[in-house]
Ligand code: FES
């Protein structure tokens with residue numbers, strides 16, 4: 001989908017308002033911003049995964065430029081609790097205290113006039129520690145002999161969850177049963193821009209101003225105020241242009257706390273810019289391990305699923321989402337888009353000597369979809385039916401919508417089977433079968449899934465995370481010249497909200513998007529919001545902007561009607577004007593604005609004294625979340641000599657409800673898909689048994705490039721959500737969910753003739769070859 | 781730390797600067813020369829975000845020492861003025877939604893302009909191969925590849941018009 005001339009409102013694809021600055025190199029990212037007198041920080045980081053910290057010897061004569069936790073007394077630890085029963089919360093100090101728990105954990109902050117000089121300082125600090133055995137494997141993290149990371153805990157687990165449906169009778173009645181042991185790799189989100197923090201203390205306002213690359217400025221503000229012992233009015237967070245988030249920037253950073261604290265102590269602005277090595281060892285994501293069993297009847301109808309899952313959550317519970325967001329969701333996501341009668345599921349969020357995991361685009365779903373969809377294909381192979389047949393036998397039909405599944409998730413709308421049928425129809429399956437018959441190792445793979453997005457209070461209060469999302473607010477103001485200013489607390493870092501929210505305003509008020517300015521990324525200017533995550537921005541902020549514009553339209557209409565000396569019932573707001581419904585007469589919204597600000601003598605008596613500015617709140621009802629869904633269909637060819645996989649064709653049939661901007665939606669799906677392809681085939685952050693990261697550059701940690709991502713065929717259905725303003729659904733993560741499942745299913749279809757099956761991600765050449773060799777060994 | 785005096789031309793203007801032997805060109809451009817349009821993504825030569833033109837050829841400014849640029853002519857994203865190829869690429873990038881967060885974009889554009897000028901007959905596979913040294917984490921590359929192909933096609937003499 002390319003930009004289209006014509007429409008500007010909801011459903012149109014105008015060009016993006018934000019593009020021009022980036023195309024001319026005028027974007028402003030944290031690293032582009034400096035302050036007079038600014039100092040740069042380099043962190044001395046732990047070279048070892050688990051150790052007792054004995055001493056940091058500062059370089060002689062430079063003691064005042066090196067800060068350990070002992071020098072920053074009074075700052076609090078990061079605590080991301082959860083109300084889920086049995087959750088163990090970690091205390092994460094901003095700089096290591098007594099112990100280090102992962103390679104890369106910050107131990108001391110070194111301050112100098114330049115980053116290079118600060119790094120020189122860090123290089124000559126002497127670290128004294130007593131190494132402890134590292135916990136590097138989530139599968140043994142909870143064994144009684146494992147050393148404890150957090151010594152007051154009884155075991156290395158943040159949380160265990162259980163759902164205990166009785167599946168003991170299924171062996172007797174099932175026509176097919178498969179068990180698979182599967183693993184997804186530990187990954188890095190790897191936005192091309194790293195994190196960065198610039199902290200400065202304003203003595204006049206007694207305010208800490210932190211410019212930081214974050215997806216959630218308001219949550220960062222609250223967390224930071226708490227850790228610094230300041231009141232919320234004393235912290236302002238500015239999140240300027242942000243070079244990609246994907247979950248990596250949805251966190252309160254230890255570095256934010258340290259830089260802020262240093263700026264107060266030193267009375268000078270302080271900046272830290274993350275380098276790539278720091279990024280690859282600062283936080284990880286995914287790393288799931290499954291033992292999953294599924295039972296089906298002869299027609300492929302699922303009778304039940306049993307799953308034992310572990311997620312390697314790393315050393316600390318990150319703020320605000322906590323350490324159990326992945327594992328604890330496995331049980332609720334496993335049923336996927338299917339009707340599942342029985343589920344038995346046990347999950348562990350293991351605590352290990354690795355960097356903390358953060359929610360990465362798709363959060364839990366990518367792994368769960370991989371586990372469920374590859375297991376379904378295994379069942380289909382055992383039953384001798386096609387992969388589409390087993391899915392059609394189980395997908396929730398359109399007639400059942402809205403549908404509440406066995407774990408209580410409510411699907412709002414959609415025709416799941418139709419998305420599957422369309423995707424399958426787009427691929428010539430007979431031709432693939434013919435090529436297979438001719439001896440080619442080519443295969444066809446499917447994945448169907450749904451993505452809950454914009455879920456709010458009713459879902460998150462049960463999790464009891466530090467920030468349960470509530471009503472989303474937007475502020476709308478007409479300026480004296482008639483320009484509309486929208487202020488929102490979500491942040492746009494690629495999603496194009498500066499454009500799409502202007503489209504929403506245009507839809508309601510008819511003001512040209514060029515005359516709409518969207519302000520985001522500054523807590524001093526915008527209403528409170530939990531920020532941009534969970535595919536929520538277009539539903540929540542879009543709904544709030546629509547509501548604010550509607551309220552503004554009422555006020556504008558009342559003034560406009562009075563100016564034309566007609567009753568309010570005889571006008572409507574459209575095309576940027578207040579128009580009479582009986583004649584062609586109108587006044588422009590700009591006329592109304594001018595009247596309010598400059599010629600108030602012409603205002604009618606009884607005019608709304610609130611003027612032309614409105615803050616409105618919005619939350620869908622119910623707020624259990626929208627469910628977009630998709631079917632991915634892949635044709636993959638496997639080279640059995642090298643293990644290389646070529647994606648010959650890739651089809652996505654996606655339903656995101658009303659598409660506010662189809663061009664941007666396609667971009668989100670494509671971008672997510674590239675990340676999903678990375679998960680499927682390339683990306684892996686291995687750790688050795690000592691907890692040392694083995695992929696510390698982008699030459700080792702492989703991100704998909706132009707030659708790795710095919711030109712996907714995207715098809716859309718548009719089933720409106722009955723619960724949102726325009727029927728739109730959250731769709732930001734969908735593209736990243738399906739690829740590992742669909743691609744590995746295609747690989748396994750290609751290898752079926754050899755009796756080989758890939759189980760672990762990424763399906764790298766060495767894993768593919770190992771699967772082929774294992775199958776040959778069994779046959780031999 | 782010893783210092784080296786160099787003189788180089790940046791975006792058409794001659795500049796004399798002192799640099800440390802270890803300073804890379806990206807830091808010099810972004811720092812003292814305040815040309816922050818060139819971005820830094822990895823500082824080890826993989827991502828391509830820092831791509832600039834040195835003496836007319838795209839190069840990675842993160843693995844180019846500033847000190848080695850004495851006498852060189854450097855052009856950054858801020859230096860293309862009304863260059864028609866760059867203007868066409870910018871237009872096409874907008875049209876094809878070839879950017880999301882915009883962080884990789886300046887490097888992409890410099891690399892793309894070189895492809896358009898150097899390989900007028902490039903097809904999709906060639907464009908993809910040529911762009912393989914520029915990583916984008918947001919777009920999945922489709923818009924970028926389409927934008928470059930679109931500019932290439934528009935510059936070819938059309939059959940029938942010959
Ligand atoms: S910053 Fe130069 S190649 Fe990545």
Ligand code: FES
Pocket residue numbers: 192243244494878879880881882883884885915916917918919
């Ligand atoms: S647009 Fe974000 S990295 Fe390319």
